Amino acid sequence: MLGILAIAVAIALIALMLHEGEPGAAWWWLLALPFGVWIIGPAIAPYILAHRAKKPWFARAMLAFPCLSSAWSVTAYYQAFFVSASSSAVLVMIFVPLYQWAALLFTGLVSAGIVRWRGRSR
Numbered sequence: 001m002l003g004i005l006a007i008a009v010a011i012a013l014i015a016l017m018l019h020e021g022e023p024g025a026a027w028w029w030l031l032a033l034p035f036g037v038w039i040i041g042p043a044i045a046p047y048i049l050a051h052r053a054k055k056p057w058f059a060r061a062m063l064a065f066p067c068l069s070s071a072w073s074v075t076a077y078y079q080a081f082f083v084s085a086s087s088s089a090v091l092v093m094i095f096v097p098l099y100q101w102a103a104l105l106f107t108g109l110v111s112a113g114i115v116r117w118r119g120r121s122r
Contacts, residue, residue: 005063009043009070016077020090039093042069042100049108058111065107069100 017036022028043066050062073096080092 003047005066005070006044006047009066010040012074013040013043016081017093020081020093035093039097042066042097042104045104055115061107061111065104069103072096073100 014036017032017039021032023032046062046066050059053059053062076092076096080086080089
């Protein structure tokens with residue numbers, strides 16, 4: 001289920017990048033590919049982490065993370081690109097992933113702390 005969610009979010013983000021960008025220009029692709037990794041990474045990373053960890057509770061935490069993160073980012077992207085008429089709305093594509101990466105790092109640190117704490121109590 002987490003893999004399907006990650007793929008769906010990645011496809012939606014690619015569609016948003018193509019909608020907002022200039023895919024007809026060759027120079028755009030040179031900038032869009034690394035930028036796409038920045039934007040799509042927070043949707044794919046929880047799946048990779050959950051797949052490698054092999055702990056059921058961590059997999060559930062990684063399932064909750066993209067659900068909450070994606071719901072928040074959909075709202076932010078919708079407001080920026082379809083409601084707002086601001087010329088600086090494209091900055092959302094820099095800052096939303098930044099917050100998502102920070103939240104993923106926080107989730108990972110909390111999970112590591114839980115693992116360490118549970119290991120000491122045994």
